[in-house]
Amino acid sequence: MMSVKPKKHLGQHFLNDESVARSIADTLTLKGYDNVLEIGPGMGVLTKYLLEKPITTYVIEIDEESASYLQAHYLQLSDHIIQEDVLKYDFSKVFVDKSFAIIGNFPYNISSQIVFKMLENRSQIPEFSGMFQKEVARRICDKGGSKAYGILSVLVQAFYDAEYLFTVPPSVFNPPPKVDSGVLRLTRKQDFELPCGEKLFFSVVKSAFQQRRKTLRNSLKGFNLSENLKANTIFGKRPEQLSVDAFIELTTAIEMDHKIE
Missing domain, CATH: 3.40.50.150 (Vaccinia Virus protein VP39)
Incomplete structure (x- = not known):
């Protein structure tokens, strides 16, 4: 055979x-x-x-x-x-x-x-x-x-x-x-639509983990975040400390921050 x-x-x-x-x-x-x-x-x-x-x-x-x-x-x-x-x-x-x-x-x-x-x-x-x-x-x-x-x-x-x-x-x-x-x-998932921009979400996740030893305050510098947003305690964390839901919330906050500007 x-x-x-x-x-x-x-x-x-x-x-x-x-x-x-x-x-x-x-x-x-x-x-x-x-x-x-x-x-x-x-x-x-x-x-x-x-x-x-x-x-x-x-x-x-x-x-x-x-x-x-x-x-x-x-x-x-x-x-x-x-x-x-x-x-x-x-x-x-x-x-x-x-x-x-x-x-x-x-x-x-x-x-x-x-x-x-x-x-x-x-x-x-x-x-x-x-x-x-x-x-x-x-x-x-x-x-x-x-x-x-x-x-x-x-x-x-x-x-x-x-x-x-x-x-x-x-x-x-x-x-x-x-x-x-x-x-x-x-x-x-039953609901597989994100409450935030998908492209931005992918970009935030990839940027965070590409410099995974740094805190989010440093790894997400390229996103032009306001000082007000960067004061949030989440930015003192490293990416592995964030749940999936926390990443979605983070992306939503960055999106809102950009709109305020």
């Missing part, structure tokens, strides 16, 4: 444990959508369990060899295989304005970029689950106060509830990665 050789430049580590694959497929709640998009299916170890579910499965795969393998072995996928780079792909080509979930054993070298792509398309993505490098999965789900808490944690949790589900050892992959993996699920 033909098989696909994992390609290092694509960050491919093929999962070869059926029970782990089934467990990842079972992270989907199937609530609020009729379609699911699997990113980087490889030889379809996760895909086969998605195809058993009462949902329409699509896969997106940049690797021509993997796409051919799936075409040959999963006939029911036939016209649901998208051979494209997910980071450049326009989801509306397939889903138009319909909701869909995202799932996958994500290539570690682009996993954070996949999360940012999901955030850009969050109005269509009520659920997102899958496998990351454990450290990244923990970071996304971290609730604050630690070194792991950062840009990804705040931006994701502003719009989604994040749950770290389980850890996966290197031994279940070919080739085995050098680190443990972690599976998470993100469920979009």
Whole structure:
């Protein structure tokens, strides 16, 4: 039986444990959508369990060899295989304005970029689950106060509830990665609109954490804050001390400050 050789430049580590694959497929709640998009299916170890579910499965795969393998072995996928780079792909080509979930054993070298792509398309993505490098999965789900808490944690949790589900050892992959993996699920919040400007929010969060050792008074200097606003005790804190809600409140205060000027 033909098989696909994992390609290092694509960050491919093929999962070869059926029970782990089934467990990842079972992270989907199937609530609020009729379609699911699997990113980087490889030889379809996760895909086969998605195809058993009462949902329409699509896969997106940049690797021509993997796409051919799936075409040959999963006939029911036939016209649901998208051979494209997910980071450049326009989801509306397939889903138009319909909701869909995202799932996958994500290539570690682009996993954070996949999360940012999901955030850009969050109005269509009520659920997102899958496998990351454990450290990244923990970071996304971290609730604050630690070194792991950062840009990804705040931006994701502003719009989604994040749950770290389980850890996966290197031994279940070919080739085995050098680190443990972690599976998470993100469920979009009921109200996922921000009460402040989204662009400013992203900018405040990124600026704060890019100089995470400094207090906000110093890391947010570029925002031309009034002396009155800078007197607020929040500016004496470091970014990891702020909850997601506190970052939203901070951005709202900066927005108001700019309007007063």
